[in-house]
Amino acid sequence: MRAEPQSFDRVLSSMCTEPHPAAREAAERFLATNPGDPGTYPTVADLEDDAVSLLGEIAGLDEPAGYVASGGTEANVQAVRIARERAENGRPTVVLPESAHFSFQKAADLLDVELRVVPTTDDGRADLEAVRACVNEDTAAVVGVAGSTEYGRVDPIPELGEIADSVDALLHVDAAWGGFVLPFTDYEWHFGHAPVDTMAIDPHKMGQAAVPAGGLLARSSDLLDELAVETPYLESTSQATLTGTRSGAGVASAVAAIEELWPDGYRDQYVRSQNNAKWLASKLESRGYDVVEPALPLVAASVPTPLFEALRDEGWRLSRTGDGELRVVCMPHVTRDGLESFVADVDRLETRVGLEVAGASE
Amino acid sequence: MRAEPQSFDRVLSSMCTEPHPAAREAAERFLATNPGDPGTYPTVADLEDDAVSLLGEIAGLDEPAGYVASGGTEANVQAVRIARERAENGRPTVVLPESAHFSFQKAADLLDVELRVVPTTDDGRADLEAVRACVNEDTAAVVGVAGSTEYGRVDPIPELGEIADSVDALLHVDAAWGGFVLPFTDYEWHFGHAPVDTMAIDPHKMGQAAVPAGGLLARSSDLLDELAVETPYLESTSQATLTGTRSGAGVASAVAAIEELWPDGYRDQYVRSQNNAKWLASKLESRGYDVVEPALPLVAASVPTPLFEALRDEGWRLSRTGDGELRVVCMPHVTRDGLESFVADVDRLETRVGLEVAGASE
Structure with a gap:
C-alpha cells in the first residue's frame, strides 16, 4: 500500500487536527488494546477512568460519569437516547437550535425521536x-x-437550562468542538455554570488527541445507566457504549494530550488560534468580503463560488456553511504562515477569477 | 503518562489481536486522517473504497456496497436499521438465534425493533x-x-436465506469474527452461497487490522442508502455511517492487512489457529473436561470456577460463555508455546485447587 496521507498544510476545513506528539506516542503504544473489554485490557480501562475525570475537570463536574466515545456524533446520539429512555411519554421530542450539528438528525432517525428545530x-x-x-x-x-x-x-446555556428545567427535560450541551477552548473565555457553558445533564466534549478535536476520542459526560451515573445492555462472555457485566470493541489508542491519546496540555498548553493554543481567526477575519473584511466575527477560532466569510473553487484547485481544503460561506476552522495545525499564504492565494486568484469573469462577459 | 499496555502473551479471551506489522505501520501513518470527511481527506477515502472491494472479494460479492465501521456492533446495528427502514409495517421484528451477539440487543434498544430469539x-x-x-x-x-x-x-446460511426470502425479509450474516477464517473452510456463509443482503465482517478481528476497523457490506448500494443523512458543511452530500469523524488508521490498516495477507497469509493463519484449537481441545478433554469441539478456532470447556479463578490470578485473560464454560479464542497472537504454558498451569493449579478443596472439606 503506497498511498500517503496528505499533509495538514492546506487543511482549513477540518475540526480534527494533528495529534499532539504525546498523544500520537500514546496512541501508537495502545493501538492493540480495547477498552470495550475491560476484563482483558485493564490498563486501558483504568486510563479511560482517568480520561473521564480529566474531562470532568475541564467541564466543571467533580464526579463525572461518562466514557470516551468514538466522537461527537456518538455522544450526541447517546445523549438523545438517555433523554428518550427517561421520557415518560410515547413520542418524546428534542428541542434544538438550527445551528445544531447534523448528528442530531442521525440520532432522530436512529432513535425515532422527533426534532423540534428552532431558529437562531x-x-x-x-x-x-x-x-x-x-x-x-x-x-x-x-x-x-x-x-x-x-x-x-x-448558545445561552444557563437560560436553556432554566427552560429545560421548567418542563422537566434534560439539558444536553454539544461542546464537541468548543470544549477545549471555552475554558479560556467568559462564556458560561458547562456543568458548573448551568444545570447541564449531559455533554459532548471531544478530545480528538481541539483537545489534540488522536481519532477516535470523543467524550460523553453525564452529571450522574444513573443517566449513563439508561444506556446499559448486558454483556455475556465479557468479564464485565454491562456496556453503555454505542460500539463494542473500542479504540485504546483514542483513550490513551486523550489522557496523554490532556495531561500534557491542560490547562496551560490549551490556553496558549486558544490564544494562538483565536488571534489567527481574528487576523484572517480582518484580512478578508478589508478585501470587501462579509465576515462573521469569530466568537471562537472559526471564520466564516462570503467568498464568491468561482474564487472558492479556484482556491480548492490550489489544494486548499475548504468547506462551506449551509448558506455557502467559506468556513475556516483555526485548528492547532493552522498557523499564521499558512494563513498568510492562503490570503496571498486569495489575492492572486481573485484577480485571475475577476479577469476570467470579465473576459467571459466581453 | 507512564501506564503500559499489557503484552498479549496471556490473552486468551479477546476477539481482537495484535495488528499485523503492515497494518500497524499503516495505522500509524494515517492516524491523523478522517474518512468521515472525504472532501478534506481524499486519500483515506479512496483507501476505504479499496477496503470495501477487498472485503467484497473475501465475502463473495463482486460489486459490494459498504464501509469500514467502528466494529461488528456498528455493522450489526446498521444492518438492523436498514431492515427497519425497509419494513412496511410499523413494528418490525428481527428473528435471530440465541447464539447471536449481544450487539443485536443494543440494536433493538436503539432502534426500537423487537427481537424474536429462537433456540439453537x-x-x-x-x-x-x-x-x-x-x-x-x-x-x-x-x-x-x-x-x-x-x-x-x-448457522446454515443458505437455508436461512430461503426462509428470509419466503417472507420478504432481509438476510443479515454476522461474520464479524468468522469472516477471515471461513474462506478456508467448507462452510457456506457468504454472498456467493446464499441470498445474503448485509454482512458484518471485521478486519480488526481475524483480519489482523488495528482497531477500529469493522466492516459493513451490503449487496447493493440502495440498501446502504437507507442509512444516509444529509451532511452540510462537509464537501460530500450524505453520510451513511453511524459515527461522524472516523478513524483513518482503521481504514488504512485494514487495506494494508488484507493486501498483505489475502488469501495465503490468512489461510496459513487459519491452519495454525485451527490446529491450536484442536490441540487445546484434546488436551482439556484428556484431562476429563467436557469440551465443545472447535468448528472454528475457538474452544469452550467446562472448567470448574475455582480453577478458572486460579488461572485468572496467574494473569491469564480468560472469559466464560453464558453457561459458565471457559472460552479460549485462538487468535493469531495465541501460539502453541503459549497454550502449552497454559495447559501446564491448568495441571499445576488443578492440583493446588484440588488440595485446597480437599483441605477445606476436611
Missing part, C-alpha cells in the same frame, strides 16, 4: 423565545450548542 | 424449524451467525 437570532445563537415557545410536556431534552460547527457560536 | 440445536446452530415457525409478515430481517462469539458455530 442574528448573532447565530439559539433564540430563547422560540425555545420557550417550543418546549412542552413531550420535550425529553433541550440541546444547547457550545461552539457551533458553522460559526463557532455559543 | 445441540450443535449450537440456529434451529431451522424454530426459525421457520417464527418468521411472518412482520419479520424485517433474519440473522445468521457465521462464527458465533461463544462457540464459533456457523
Whole structure:
C-alpha cells in the first residue's frame, strides 16, 4: 500500500487536527488494546477512568460519569437516547437550535425521536423565545450548542437550562468542538455554570488527541445507566457504549494530550488560534468580503463560488456553511504562515477569477 | 503518562489481536486522517473504497456496497436499521438465534425493533424449524451467525436465506469474527452461497487490522442508502455511517492487512489457529473436561470456577460463555508455546485447587 496521507498544510476545513506528539506516542503504544473489554485490557480501562475525570475537570463536574466515545456524533446520539429512555411519554421530542450539528438528525432517525428545530437570532445563537415557545410536556431534552460547527457560536446555556428545567427535560450541551477552548473565555457553558445533564466534549478535536476520542459526560451515573445492555462472555457485566470493541489508542491519546496540555498548553493554543481567526477575519473584511466575527477560532466569510473553487484547485481544503460561506476552522495545525499564504492565494486568484469573469462577459 | 499496555502473551479471551506489522505501520501513518470527511481527506477515502472491494472479494460479492465501521456492533446495528427502514409495517421484528451477539440487543434498544430469539440445536446452530415457525409478515430481517462469539458455530446460511426470502425479509450474516477464517473452510456463509443482503465482517478481528476497523457490506448500494443523512458543511452530500469523524488508521490498516495477507497469509493463519484449537481441545478433554469441539478456532470447556479463578490470578485473560464454560479464542497472537504454558498451569493449579478443596472439606 503506497498511498500517503496528505499533509495538514492546506487543511482549513477540518475540526480534527494533528495529534499532539504525546498523544500520537500514546496512541501508537495502545493501538492493540480495547477498552470495550475491560476484563482483558485493564490498563486501558483504568486510563479511560482517568480520561473521564480529566474531562470532568475541564467541564466543571467533580464526579463525572461518562466514557470516551468514538466522537461527537456518538455522544450526541447517546445523549438523545438517555433523554428518550427517561421520557415518560410515547413520542418524546428534542428541542434544538438550527445551528445544531447534523448528528442530531442521525440520532432522530436512529432513535425515532422527533426534532423540534428552532431558529437562531442574528448573532447565530439559539433564540430563547422560540425555545420557550417550543418546549412542552413531550420535550425529553433541550440541546444547547457550545461552539457551533458553522460559526463557532455559543448558545445561552444557563437560560436553556432554566427552560429545560421548567418542563422537566434534560439539558444536553454539544461542546464537541468548543470544549477545549471555552475554558479560556467568559462564556458560561458547562456543568458548573448551568444545570447541564449531559455533554459532548471531544478530545480528538481541539483537545489534540488522536481519532477516535470523543467524550460523553453525564452529571450522574444513573443517566449513563439508561444506556446499559448486558454483556455475556465479557468479564464485565454491562456496556453503555454505542460500539463494542473500542479504540485504546483514542483513550490513551486523550489522557496523554490532556495531561500534557491542560490547562496551560490549551490556553496558549486558544490564544494562538483565536488571534489567527481574528487576523484572517480582518484580512478578508478589508478585501470587501462579509465576515462573521469569530466568537471562537472559526471564520466564516462570503467568498464568491468561482474564487472558492479556484482556491480548492490550489489544494486548499475548504468547506462551506449551509448558506455557502467559506468556513475556516483555526485548528492547532493552522498557523499564521499558512494563513498568510492562503490570503496571498486569495489575492492572486481573485484577480485571475475577476479577469476570467470579465473576459467571459466581453 | 507512564501506564503500559499489557503484552498479549496471556490473552486468551479477546476477539481482537495484535495488528499485523503492515497494518500497524499503516495505522500509524494515517492516524491523523478522517474518512468521515472525504472532501478534506481524499486519500483515506479512496483507501476505504479499496477496503470495501477487498472485503467484497473475501465475502463473495463482486460489486459490494459498504464501509469500514467502528466494529461488528456498528455493522450489526446498521444492518438492523436498514431492515427497519425497509419494513412496511410499523413494528418490525428481527428473528435471530440465541447464539447471536449481544450487539443485536443494543440494536433493538436503539432502534426500537423487537427481537424474536429462537433456540439453537445441540450443535449450537440456529434451529431451522424454530426459525421457520417464527418468521411472518412482520419479520424485517433474519440473522445468521457465521462464527458465533461463544462457540464459533456457523448457522446454515443458505437455508436461512430461503426462509428470509419466503417472507420478504432481509438476510443479515454476522461474520464479524468468522469472516477471515471461513474462506478456508467448507462452510457456506457468504454472498456467493446464499441470498445474503448485509454482512458484518471485521478486519480488526481475524483480519489482523488495528482497531477500529469493522466492516459493513451490503449487496447493493440502495440498501446502504437507507442509512444516509444529509451532511452540510462537509464537501460530500450524505453520510451513511453511524459515527461522524472516523478513524483513518482503521481504514488504512485494514487495506494494508488484507493486501498483505489475502488469501495465503490468512489461510496459513487459519491452519495454525485451527490446529491450536484442536490441540487445546484434546488436551482439556484428556484431562476429563467436557469440551465443545472447535468448528472454528475457538474452544469452550467446562472448567470448574475455582480453577478458572486460579488461572485468572496467574494473569491469564480468560472469559466464560453464558453457561459458565471457559472460552479460549485462538487468535493469531495465541501460539502453541503459549497454550502449552497454559495447559501446564491448568495441571499445576488443578492440583493446588484440588488440595485446597480437599483441605477445606476436611
